[in-house]
Amino acid sequence: MSESPSTADAAAAAEPTVEAAGETARTVIDNVEQVIVGNHEAIEHLVCAMLGRGHVLLEDVPGVGKTMLARSIARSFECEFKRVQFTPDLLPTDITGVNVYNQQTGEFEFRSGPVFANVVLGDEINRAPPKTQSALLEAMEEEQVTVDGESYPVPSPFTVVATQNSVERDRTYDLPAAELDRFMVQLSLGYPDEADEADLLGRVVGDHPIEELDPVATTADLRAAREATGExxxxxxxxxxxxxxxxxxxxxxxxxxxxxxxxxxxxxxxxxxxxxxxxxxxxxxxxxxxxxxxxxxxxxxxxxxxxxxxxxxxxxxxxxx
CATH class of the missing domain: 1.10.8.80 (Magnesium chelatase subunit I, C-Terminal domain)
Incomplete structure (x- = not known):
């Protein structure tokens, strides 16, 4: 039986070739630059990290677009995106999920946390104590979460993009070396130059460009690009x-x-x-x-x-x- 045109097109779209992967990556970079101005190299590094099955740490001062960059990447790939706002009182189960007793069935049921997404933004990760930060370690290394002795796989593809504040050190916790080592890259956006900042201000008059950003690739495209990269x-x-x-x-x-x-x-x-x-x-x-x-x-x-x-x-x- 021959494939239908739609099936064949879908297979071709996710074909794991270097040519297709490169085209996907460049298209996503161009799309993200509709929102993020003047940080072409940082966007390239972030996309490379995603192709290399890695995670990203963004360290910079507040207000330079760290969160917006993560949202733009997730939206460009049509990925499921979830955000965790790290605070001093955040618990590990607030990230991984927890078993909840169901009175109707008489059994415990697992309710997944925000770590179960394709792109997880850990915002201001260094505001939470090390015990809470460590809730991400297993997911980042093994792409699974263990709760009460039971392991649950996170979605594929899976990328953590964490941000940390480079100021107010007296109100934050340093990331342990073991956690830093699990981030494939650490990036800094920096302040835009005068021309880029003027361009940025022009774009955000009225609706923010992130609201009009359309996906240009699918999660299947990302999985195929990762496979091609590994070859x-x-x-x-x-x-x-x-x-x-x-x-x-x-x-x-x-x-x-x-x-x-x-x-x-x-x-x-x-x-x-x-x-x-x-x-x-x-x-x-x-x-x-x-x-x-x-x-x-x-x-x-x-x-x-x-x-x-x-x-x-x-x-x-x-x-x-």
């Missing part, structure tokens, strides 16, 4: 280059890039190759993603500089062979 060729010399970069950070800091971080960098390079329309990764792809993937995983002693500075040193010192 991008990474030759042994490039894998060895990533290993040397990670080892350099370990040798020059109190805490360097973990093997999980090296894997994240490799996946980021694959996603960058897809964005550029290639089915193979090159050193330029690694270098393009190195800072946003590696810097937040590094801890240096006082006076030694930042993680980003060490990543720059590593890129200069480690030869591409």
């Amino acid at each position: 991008v060729t990474v030759e042994a010399p490039l894998r060895e280059y990533v290993t040397r970069l990670a080892r350099y950070t370990r040798e020059h800091a109190q805490l360097g890039v973990s093997p999980r971080g090296a894997i994240a960098l490799l996946r980021g390079a694959q996603a960058r190759a897809v964005l550029d329309g290639r089915d193979y990764a090159i050193p330029d792809d690694v270098q393009a993603e190195a800072e946003v993937v590696m810097a937040h995983r590094i801890r240096r002693s006082a006076g030694e500089g930042t993680g980003a500075e060490l990543v720059a040193e590593a890129l200069d010192a480690v030869a591409v062979e």
Whole structure:
């Protein structure tokens, strides 16, 4: 029996090829830029993280568009989107869900929390204590949630986009290193320049552009793009280059890039190759993603500089062979 035209079209739309994945990624980036002005590189990094099956941490001052960026990405992919506002009194079960006793059936029923969505925004994640923050760890690493000994898979695809306030440090909790390591990339949007801010103000007169933003891809497209990204060729010399970069950070800091971080960098390079329309990764792809993937995983002693500075040193010192 032959496929109907609609079935064939649906299959073609979600075909896991690098060409289709790259087109999906570029279309989503263009769509998000209808809302987010002057942050093309940050949007590219975020889309690369989603293609690489990673999670994103946005750290910046209030009011620069962190939440709006997460909403725009979710809407562009036609993903189920849920938001968790982290506060000091938030409980882990407020995120994961809880078993509730049903008097009619005499049994406990699981009521899922907001973590069960394709894109989960953890807004101001550092306002909640570490116990509550840790409610996301299992979902981010294993794509499941365990409540009272029972495991429940989260939807696929699944991405956490968390924001944290870079001011008011006395009213926030630092993210533990184990949690930071689960974020594939850490991004900062920054203030727009004068021209971009004027453009932004012109767009928000009347209705906000997010209200008119239409989806340009489906969750099936995202799953297919992720599958295609995972098939991008990474030759042994490039894998060895990533290993040397990670080892350099370990040798020059109190805490360097973990093997999980090296894997994240490799996946980021694959996603960058897809964005550029290639089915193979090159050193330029690694270098393009190195800072946003590696810097937040590094801890240096006082006076030694930042993680980003060490990543720059590593890129200069480690030869591409």
